[in-house]
Amino acid sequence: MKVFDDKHIKNVVFVGAHNSGKTTLAETMLFEAGLLNRRGTIEDKNTVSDFHDIEHERQASVFATPIHTEWRNYKINIIDTPGLDDFIGEIISSIRVGDTIATVINGRHGVEVGTEIIWNYIDKYNKPTLFIVNQIDHPDCSFDDAYKSIKNLVGNNTVQVQYPIQIDGAQCIIDVLKMKCYKFGTEGGKPEKLSIPKEEKIKADALHNELVEKAAENDEALMELYFEKGTLNENEMRQGIKAGMLNHDLFPVFCVSALHDMGSGRIMGFIDNVAPAAADLKPEQSVEGDTIVPKVEAPTSLFVFKTLYQPNLGQVNFFKVKSGEVTVNDKLTNARTGEQEVINQLFIMDGRIRQAVQKLTVGDIGATLKLKHTETNDSLYSGNSPITIKPIIYPEPRINRAITVGNKADEEKLSEALKRIHSQDPTVVLRYSKESKEQILSCQGELHLAIIDWMLKHDYKLQPIYSKPKIKYRETIQRSSTANYRHKKQSGGSGQFAQVHLKIEPLQAGMPEPEGFNIRGKEDVALPWGGKLVFYNCIVGGVIDARYIPSVMKGVLEVMEEGPLTGSFIRDVRVLLYDGKMHPVDSNDISFKIAGAHAFKEAFLNANPKLLEPINELTVKVPEEMIGGVMTDLQSRRSIIQGFDNLDHYQILKCTIPSAELFGYSTDLRSITQGKATFSSRFSSYQPVPNNIQKELIKAEV
Template sequence: MKIYDDKHIKNVVFVGAHNSGKTTLAETMLFEAGLINRRGTVESKNTVSDFHDIEHEKGNSVFATPLHTEWRNYKINIIDTPGLDDYIGEIISSIRVADTIVTVLNGQYGVEVGTEIIWNYIKEYHKPTVFVINQIDHPGLNFETGYNSIKNLVGNKAVKIQYPLIVDGAQCIIDVLKMKMYKFSPEGGKPEKLPIPKDQKDTTDALHNELVEKAAENDENLMELFFEKGTLNEEEMRKGIKAGMLNYDLFPVFCTSALNDMGSGRLMGFIDNVAPAAMDLKPEMSVEGKQIMPKPDASPVLFVFKTVHQPNLGQVTFFKVKRGEVRLNDKLVNSRNGETEVINQLFIMDGKERNPISKLVVGDIGATLKLKHTETNDTLAAPGEEISIQPIEYPQPRIRRAVSAVNTKDEEKLTEALKKIHSQDPTVEIFFSNESRQLILTCQGELHLATIDWLLKKIYGVEAKFENPKIAFRETVQRPSASNYRHKKQSGGSGQFAEVHLKIEPWDENMPEPEGFNIRGKEEVDLPWGGKLVFYNCIVGGVIDQRYLPSIMKGILEVMENGPLTGSYIRDVRAMIHDGKMHSVDSNDISFKIAGAHAFKKAFLNADPKLLEPALDLVVKVPEEMVGNVMTELQSRRSIIQGIESEDNYQVLKCIAPESELFGFSTELRSLTKGRATFSTKFNGYQAVPSNIQDNLTNKRELVQ
């Protein structure tokens, strides 16, 4: 394959809502450039990018797929992404390594929910962006509405480069940068280039002048030329448009019919001539605080942005060359773990097709196979380099499920499969909860979960079941309580004897020491599950030998691991051991451990015990007109609204919500807002469970017992 230098490589990512036509546009570009002989369609399940079985079955993109095309001595790397935000991890990682974002809109609807959600991530990365209004030959096209929706999204920074027009029954595109009209046959393809029709001259002149002014605004030299000449030529305009895109002050708007091959060649020409390349962007800062200059003659630095596990290939690692060049048999070191990897194979990937290549230069995107110690977000660099590229930050998970194998013999197989799914999609997280004894899976939504289930069944051969995870309740006390317990057991020979008198109280950080006791010793135990046990030795007169106190505390801690109300952990209690009895022959450690446990349990049940539940900080971003319905839903889930802030056309609701009430919230929120709202959660702490719910939970435990 031809090797392009860093000045002739452009990296674009196609993003947009579901059914906007991203995959079809990518297919058309490959066809237009002659890299494929026949255009596939999503319906026929034969496109280059949607090649996975699950994508054929569901009829939409599930994975981000790197492709490439070549146009007029430029190489354009394209990453075709899914349109559903359940797969946001695929979208974010692709945005991270692209130099220009191509946001594709369905011409019937303009900016949709999916576009708005993706736009929030584009803003975070501050990447140059082109908008493409697709399906211009559809009967339901509403170009002006679509264009206005872009302006609502980005403001007056949006500028038309093209607009569609029907002339004598033929589909045309007016280009106000080149000031030409492109006329297409019904079959599309190469258009006829014609002068601007007279009845469009006033419109095109006004749009051209607007474009000239916006181009001039972003470069002082161009501004001087503009004042001097009153206009700019095409080359000068291209320079100004690129500067505006890099400054995030100009968003060009194009139009296409990807399905019927109209306008894709002109879009590729713009990507070649105008869209920024890796060399144009600001240098990245490494984790160590060093600038990573995209120099072709420096030592190589690769950033891994995607990992795929394919049954017939093993691990495929996708990377972008951030500096230097990488060649076959290069030895590079992983900055995360210090392991050396050998690049035995290099490919440019087009869907499932692998195109071998001898080297890749700075700014290019490629893939290699069977790296042993490398995952997504890793940096590979020359030996001796201390450099780590800032990792991709993925959104917090939105749903949690306990997952287990239907056939218990498959548990190990399930764990291995889930590790590979996490490696491929870091927004899927897996951990084992020691408290609930469950394997917990977190992901982005119900559709995401269904995809994971499909992969487990069809790719890894594991039947899994998903359930709501057990809630990690805590138990504590609300008032002081005293009790005692005598343990006596005689069965021939030495027996068992111990008597323990104690008092317990709720504990908090700033409370004074207990009154009425002669405190001889104090031990604070930081509990592994949070909170404390504060243990006081208040024994006077040697009624219990000092050596038995650790056994009493051990008995108390065993009860605290399995609370009397629901079997949950107990926290934030202090216990004063103030009296008791022992026997010179029959007393031993086990006797005092048993007596301490029973005395503590008895006191606990008489101390107005309270169940605590985990509460989360919940932040919901919702369109203004939908706030009422969402607030009603939140209140029905026992959420407490802490504040409301405005952000663009959205309201941001900040709440504290019980974790137990958020099962199914993701699905309900999507239904209430037609997918336009997003939310995030973070652990806040523990709060008291309402009495009626506590009674219900404790009654259920009694029934089970």
């Protein structure tokens, strides 16, 4: 296969909401380039990019899939991404390595919530972006409304390059960059090039002039030329559009019918002639603070943006060459692990099809097999100076489930399978909770969970069981209390004896030291589960030997690890050991630990104990017209509204909500808003549980 240099490699990522037509457009572009003799369809389950069994079953993209085509001496790498935000990890990783983002808009619906979510990441990474309004030949398409929605999303820097019209029942596209009218037959394909109809000339000229002005604004030399001539020629306009895209200040808008192959060739021509190549992008800074020079002469650096496990192949790592070049048998170092990897094979991947190559150069995207120490987000480099590409920051999970399997023998197999799924998709997180003794699976939503479940059942032959995770309550006290306990045990020979007197108090920030006690020592313990224990040694007269004091504290901590109300951790208590007794023969460490534990438990139960529950800060982005239903639902979940912000036609609602009330919220919010709202949450603090709920929780533990 021909090796392309960085000036002739275009990396384009197709993003957009579900059912916008990304996969169909990618298939059509491969067909237009002559790489396919026949276009596949999603319904026939034979498209190049949607090749996984789960994608065939759901008839929707689940994974980001790299494919490529060649067009007029350029190599175009395309990454076809899913449209649902449950698979945001696949989308973000693709955006990260894209040079141009092609955002596909369903012309019947305009910008949808999925597009808005994706746009936030495009904007964050400052990526050159073009918009493509699809389904222009559908009776319900409204290009003007779709264009307005794009303008509402990204602002006044949008600019029309094309718009659709009908002429004598035939679908046409007016192109105001080339000032041509493209007329398509019923089968699409190569259009007839016509002059712009007289009735469209005024509109086309106005849009052309607007495009000229927008192009000129992005380059001082072009602006001077524009003032001098009053216009720009086509090449000068291309130069200005590219500059605007690179500055993230200009967003050209095109139109197509991907299904009927209308306008896709023109999109490919624009990608070739105008869209930024890898060589045009600004150099990145490595984690070490050095400039990663995107030149073939520079040391080699690769960024691994995706991992996939395929039957009969094993682990496939997809990467972008950020500098230098990589050849078969190269030895590169993993910047995270320090381990050396040998690149035994290099491939260009087109869905499930792989083409072996000997070399890939800077700017290109490829894949390799069976790296031993490398995962998604890793950097590989040559030479002695580490080159670490800044990693992708993935969003926090939104739902949690406790997960296990019915067959205990499969538990290790389940853990290994979930680790592999996490390797493919870092937004899938698995952790073991020592507190609740559960494996917790976290992901982006119910659909995301359904895909994980499908993979576990079909790919790993497991039968997972899901349940609501136990809420991590805490126990504390609301007033002071005293107790004493005598531990005495005689069973022949040396016995056990210890007696302790304790006083316990609620621990509050800034409270003064206790009065009326002779404080001999103080232990300030930051508890692993949050909060503190402050333990005072107030023993006088040697009634308890100093060597036994730590054992009393160990007994207290033992109870704090499993509180008497619900078995939850105890926090924020101070304990004063002020009296006791010992025996010269029978006293020992274990005796004082037992006595301390019993005394503390008794004092705790007499100190008006209180359950605390985790509270989350919740942010919900919801269309204005749907805010009422969202608020009603949140009020039923014991939330406290903190405030609102306005963002275009959305309300940003902020509230606090008990973690226990978030179970199932993702599904309910999607139902209430028809999938048009999004949310994020994070832990905030522990707050007292209402008395009626506390009684129910304690009763459930009995």
